[in-house]
Amino acid sequence: MKRIGLIVLAAFIGGAAAIGGYKLLEPKTAQLSFQDQQKVLFASNSKISSAGAVDFVEAAAAVSPAVVHIRTSYSGGSGESSPMDMFDEFFGGGGRRMQRAPRAASGSGVILTPDGYIVTNNHVVENADKIEVVLSDRRKVSAKVIGKDPNTDLALIKVDATDLPVVKMGNSDNVQIGEWVLAVGFPLDLQTTVTAGIVSAKARSIGILARTQDQPTQQEYDEYQRTGKLPTRTNSSIESFIQTDAAINPGNSGGALVNANGELIGINAAIASQTGTNVGYGFAIPINLAKKILDDFRKFGTVKRGYIGVMFAPLDADQAEKFQIKENTGLYVTDVVPSSGAAAAGLQKGDIIKKVEGAVIYDSPDLQEKIGRLSPGDKVQLTYLRDGSEKNATITLKGDNTGGVSTKTASTGKATGASIGKLGASFAPAPAALKAKYGVKNGVVVTDIQEGKVFDSIDIPKGMLITTVNGKPVNSIKDVEDALPSSKNGMTTISGVGPNGNYTFSF
Template identity: 80%
Template sequence: MKRIGLIALAAFIGGAAAIGGYKLLEPKNDGLLSFADQQKVIFANNPKISSAGAVDFVEAAAAVSPAVVHIKTSYTGGGESATRGRQSSPMDMFEDFFGGGGRRMQRAPRAASGSGVILTPDGYIVTNNHVVDNADKIEVILSDRRKVSAKVIGKDPNTDLALIKVEATDLPVVKMGNSDNVQIGEWVLAVGFPLDLQTTVTAGIVSAKARNIGILARDQQQPSQEDFEEYQRTGKMPARAANTSIESYIQTDAAINPGNSGGALVNANGELIGINAAIASQTGTNVGYGFAIPVNLAKKILDDFRKFGTVKRGYIGVTFSALDADVAEKLNIQDNSGLYVNEVLPGSGAAAAGIQKGDIIKKVEGNIIYDSPDLQEKIGRLSPGDKVQLTYLRNGQMKDAQVTLKGEGATVQPNAVAKVNKGASIEKLGASFAPASAELKGKYGVRSGVVVTGVQQGKIFDSLEISKGLLVTAVNGRPVNSAKDVEAALPQSRNGMTTISGINEEGKFTYSF
């Protein structure tokens, strides 16, 4: 009996220690732990859902669906927010990009809807920026059909992510996964509220990773209704920032439709691997491909929202061109993979680490770089002051450099601004321009534009394969109607990046360099 008593006493002490340890580690304040760390506590004792290799998503769908919410927004004014809600879905902005007509400006009260994913039991919800941007009122319909008001904690057009908060407790939560482990061909589920239907689950496979479809860059450069109204009042179009978007989407053939924006893309274990954001369609509805923001990128952005209300983004401080056989031939180099450094910004982390123009970035943190999204997503997860190891090729030799990222506005020293701006010139572009005719602008439904009348061999336009006859509508976000407008807009670049926007028979385009 004495032995049994000792065993019981030891078991009691062990259990008390375990409970005490949990309470000690339990977060007292949401701001003390990252979303990922907070979820580790929530799911520490939960059994892992396993698909066991079978094509059966019953358990995954049951685990995720209660934590995917319906978001409804309303807009009392006109302008771009009303435009996006014109067909009861903010996904219309993607219809405009992929085919379905230009924007039709309206000035009437509108409503829109999308989806969101609950991250914490106390009501933090991730969704897309375009779902809640400019909304006057945001309502969230929970799985138990309660309707609660939400406030925006933070939003970022550069990644199309937003964090909202509702006042509620004991909410179901979706477990965050690891998007780095996602493999092409892997089964995935898309969960959301498409076409104003109730919770809908669709299945497909991962078709590709690190996809850049140019939609965020396009939307950043597209003048809004407010821009045109200011132009009418003042005769001047507001300057718009150069492209700083980060696109590295997970591409899937799971059916995603208007209303899925902000919903969950999960693996067969029911783990969140992406936030659904866009569709590739000529009609505005699903015809085969959807795109989701990787959750590993979202984690950093969302943590910043909760801590600071905005994103603290770090920059390497280089401009680059993604290499392929054609670009390599034009640059007269042998390598056709990696990122060719066009310019190193003075005062940047790259400059301090010894990176030079002409270097070819091959790896970041040991991971091979094939295209710009491979680098941009990984840097997008980091903050100013973080260090990142780059492997680059110079004169046939591989070298390593540790770069300390700097914040926005710190990449160029004040005495270097003139030097950077001076480099952005029509001469550097190697192009000549003439005002676009009213007929040509009418054909494409644009209000500004110049036609490229000449391209010099070996200059920037030539390397980008921008040919004569192309209609350029904006430079660095500023509408252009003459060569003088182009010349005036070129120095307005941000962080040394120059952005050329235009339109042709295939649709709208944006070049950044």
């Protein structure tokens, strides 16, 4: 007891000193990145091996006060699913989809700054009408979303509070397989819970963010209209998880994965389980990827993502045989997006990407995570093989509208369907396959929804197939525009169908 008392006292004194320093420099630190703010907050910390000591008492005492319980509530089903819902096998249920969003749910979050910035998972706060944060002192405070990104399953929220405890960020690049780690969060609606395990693997992709959604993008519809065939869906998600056998359960999502030195190395995001509870496979988003995403949220409210502009397939023995090549490691370039950074740097179909910034590439997460930390305009050096010779290329990353990185097909950017100002939505003509699926003869699909506009406020889901507007069948964006003025008594009526059944909305 005496030892624990000394540890708690030391943690209190260190925390008070850090907060005091932060308050003195607060006007300046508000303009710093999260990582630079951390340097101010933890400037006096001595440097220890990231593996730390086998005794986890100090790490648990340092981290637990800054891991919070997040409670969310929902007014009703929105028709959208989170990554966790889309892959129910990770939480049991035999692959069944949830029919409606839950009326209440909970998760975890990690405090990054004393003035209330908190990182969590996108799926913890997605579609929530109300977000409530329970702090370590049992206070309840409301939170607002600063930014969220389904492609990395990260979100940044903010509470109106000061002098909050903070977790120190570590360096996930230094994490080693076999290293001891702690998972801290609020699993199964329990209070703060700390579990221990080791790092089982790094750069793990489990497909949970590569959603098997029915709704195609505008570009995929354009491709369908040109070719008559539905193109292969683009995977724009970034999965490079730290895998751990530390017990992670539902409710741990958004919580902290820390090393034995008490440094944040990952944000817990998913489990692989047929039962819905821990069986030894937990996954966390590396903090080095999260740093860039979180800074973008605070600066822009969204992610400014840079792209190389290549299609590629990870190589193994089977893929090498398919492509009739001898190399069985690296990323085989299957195509290069025109006008992309890769095209400008001279990359060609058949090149094999072997290194990024000097680091050897074995699988797609190795490349995607490193590119995910960069922004449009940043430069990255790739090393690749062409005709048996090793070459280097410096690529300037382009923005979302110029092509991306995909393990199957080149990304052609965000949906750009015509925006209907009154509705705050974008649409694309529905392909025959989708209409046949729902047994309808006409329709347009909602490809994007603007926050705060009509569709958003009445919970019309993205991906819904709209069949009529004010009673008139619609097959194109022009049909929607033409039908809007024909509303009766000032009311607009939208009818359609989606994964959860038929919909009719009037406003």
